[in-house]
Amino acid sequence: MKQLRIGIIGVGGIATGRHIPAFLKLAETVKITAVSDINHERAQQTADQFDIPFVFNQFEDMFPEVDAVVICTPNKFHAEITIAALEAGLHVFCEKPMAMSADEAGRMMEAAKRSGKKLAIGFHYRFMKEARAAKKLMMENEIGQPLVVRIQALRRRKVPGWGVFTNKELQGGGSLIDYGCHLLDLALWLIGNPEPVEVSGTAYNTLSRQPDAVNMWGSFDHEIFEVDDHVTSYIKFENNVSLLLETSWAANVEDDKEMLSISGEKGGMEVFPFRVNYAKHGMLFNSSAAFLPGEEDYGLEQARNFAEACRGEAELLVQPEEAYQVSKIIEAIYKSSETKSSVKF
Ligand SMILES: NC(=O)c1ccc[n+]([C@@H]2O[C@H](COP(=O)([O-])OP(=O)(O)OC[C@H]3O[C@@H](n4cnc5c(N)ncnc54)[C@H](O)[C@@H]3O)[C@@H](O)[C@H]2O)c1
Numbered sequence: 123m124k125q126l127r128i129g130i131i132g133v134g135g136i137a138t139g140r141h142i143p144a145f146l147k148l149a150e151t152v153k154i155t156a157v158s159d160i161n162h163e164r165a166q167q168t169a170d171q172f173d174i175p176f177v178f179n180q181f182e183d184m185f186p187e188v189d190a191v192v193i194c195t196p197n198k199f200h201a202e203i204t205i206a207a208l209e210a211g212l213h214v215f216c217e218k219p220m221a222m223s224a225d226e227a228g229r230m231m232e233a234a235k236r237s238g239k240k241l242a243i244g245f246h247y248r249f250m251k252e253a254r255a256a257k258k259l260m261m262e263n264e265i266g267q268p269l270v271v272r273i274q275a276l277r278r279r280k281v282p283g284w285g286v287f288t289n290k291e292l293q294g295g296g297s298l299i300d301y302g303c304h305l306l307d308l309a310l311w312l313i314g315n316p317e318p319v320e321v322s323g324t325a326y327n328t329l330s331r332q333p334d335a336v337n338m339w340g341s342f343d344h345e346i347f348e349v350d351d352h353v354t355s356y357i358k359f360e361n362n363v364s365l366l367l368e369t370s371w372a373a374n375v376e377d378d379k380e381m382l383s384i385s386g387e388k389g390g391m392e393v394f395p396f397r398v399n400y401a402k403h404g405m406l407f408n409s410s411a412a413f414l415p416g417e418e419d420y421g422l423e424q425a426r427n428f429a430e431a432c433r434g435e436a437e438l439l440v441q442p443e444e445a446y447q448v449s450k451i452i453e454a455i456y457k458s459s460e461t462k463s464s465v466k467f
Contacts, residue, residue, distance in 0.1 A: 126429050129156035129188035131181045131203055132195035133168040134285060136217060136244075141192050142172050144425035152429050156184040185210045190240075190432050193217060196285075196292040197299070201226035208237040213432045217244040219303045219452065220445040222294030227449035231442040242428045242438045243445035245307040249420035249427070252396040253308055255411060256384075259391065260312050264398065266388030268313045268363050273305045274381040275369040281330055281351060282371070283340025288330075288349055296349030298325065299452055302369030305382050307440075307448045308393070309365060312384060315444055316359040322464035323355035323455035329372045337372070355455045367455075 128145055130137050145152050156176035159165035169177045178184045181203055184191070190213035193203050201221045207214045214234075220243045221227040234241035247253055259265065277297075286292040287300060310316075329335055330351045331344050352370040359365070382393040389400030399408045417423050430436035454465040 125151060125153040126190060126432055127153055127155045127188045129158065129176075129181075129184040129191045130154060130168075130174075131158050131184075131191055131193050132199075133157050133159045133165055134194060137192070137194035138168055138171075140246075140421045141194060141215075141425065142168070144419075144421045145192075145429075146172065147422055148425060148429055151433075152425075156187045158184050182206060182210075185212060188212060190214065190428075196289075197222050197294050198292045201230055204230045204241065205233040208233040208239050208241065211237065211239065213240040213428075215242045215244065215428045218246075218307070218445070219243075219294070219299050220442070220449050222299075224446070224450040224453045227442075227446045231446045234442050240428070240431045240438055241442045242431065243440050243442065244424070245304060245440045245445065245448075246420050246424045247304045247308045248311055248439050249423040251414040251416040251418070251420075252393050253312075254416050255396050255414050256312055256391055256393045259398065260314070260384075264388070265384060265386030265390055265400070267361075268384050268386045270385045271309050271313060271363065271365040272381065272383045272385075273302070273309055273365065273367040273369070274379050275302050275305045276373045276375055276379045277301070277371050278338070278375050278378050279336050279372050280339040280378070281337050281342055281347075283337060283342045288342045288347055290348045293349065295325075295452070295456060296327065297351050297369050297371040298353040298355075298455060301371060302353060302367060303448055303452060305369070305380070306365075306367060306451060307445065309382055309384075310447060310451075311444060312382075312393075313359075313363055315447060316361045316363055318357055318447070318451055318454070318467055319360050320358040320464050320466050321355065321451055321454035321458055323353060323367075323458045325350035325456060325459040326352040328352075329374070335372070350456075350459075353455065353459075355458075357451060357455075 158178040158181045193216040351372040355367040357365040431438045
């Protein structure tokens with residue numbers, strides 16, 4: 123079988139830590155042929171480390187050498203590079219969040235439709251065993267119509283102090299666009315992507331602007347900290363589902379907490395760890411799974427899904443239209459916080 127030739131654009135933490143090792147495990151069907159980074163030294167080092175033949179300064183220069191690209195740059199460049207690659211006839215895997223704004227995400231989605239090529243977005247939580255199990259039960263109507271969804275994606279004093287995570291111009295925001303986006307995407311997928319009708323939210327960055335704030339994940343300049351480190355939101359959908367979201371890089375909580383629960387008309391579920399609860403025969407039950415099918419390595423599963431989709435052997439698990447909705451809601455949360463009023467669609 124002809125190998126799918128992949129090029130990696132932006133070879134920082136996520137490219138070298140997750141994507142390159144994952145695609146290397148698929149060596150029978152995939153070959154990483156090129157890397158590109160504005161930091162040429164880093165690109166060359168990565169090529170040497172992983173035995174990748176071509177190194178380019180300009181991302182466009184790799185296009186003739188590849189069938190697909192994996193975009194791992196700061197968020198600001200996701201739209202530009204994705205659209206250029208799709209227009210050059212390549213498949214694209216773009217890291218999350220899809221883009222900095224709904225407009226950019228919409229243009230990426232349209233470019234994918236026009237090109238007929240695949241566009242995957244790196245919402246890797248969907249590939250976790252717990253998420254697959256939750257989706258299966260939702261499809262089986264195990265808890266009935268979902269009513270209330272709760273998300274807490276909270277880190278205690280862990281602002282990522284490396285790279286450009288606190289740079290608003292390059293990333294578009296902080297804890298919500300970087301971390302909360304994963305659980306928001308997962309929740310929307312689990313409840314079948316209903317249309318949002320109204321969004322309200324509040325974004326804070328009080329804590330990280332304090333000169334002496336304790337931070338467990340590196341350091342940053344509190345004087346120019348301009349992104350959100352804690353966000354709350356209420357999202358109402360056309361089918362009357364409500365979603366309560368709280369996400370933070372730097373909460374004053376006892377411990378980190380990652381929680382997604384869905385309360386439905388017949389029962390409820392928690393995704394992490396995976397549990398189901400329901401009422402039956404006049405009794406209340408809580409059950410946990412003794413075995414969940416699937417692979418532990420969700421990074422590998424994500425890479426495999428992309429490679430198979432490029433070959434026409436599988437559907438992408440994360441579709442551009444779904445990732446666009448995440449960007450639309452995130453933008454609305456930020457707008458609601460700025461304007462101190464809800465955003466209606
Ligand atoms: N799925 C996840 O959980 C997850 C985790 C971490 C990061 N990410 C996403 O991956 C992306 C990169 O994050 P990271 O942690 O690897 O950042 P990073 O700072 O470690 O790496 C980014 C790399 O991109 C390069 N770069 C910057 N602008 C470029 C351009 N225009 N063209 C080519 N290269 C360019 C930089 O030199 C750097 O090497 C971000 O969008 C981030 O949100 C996703």
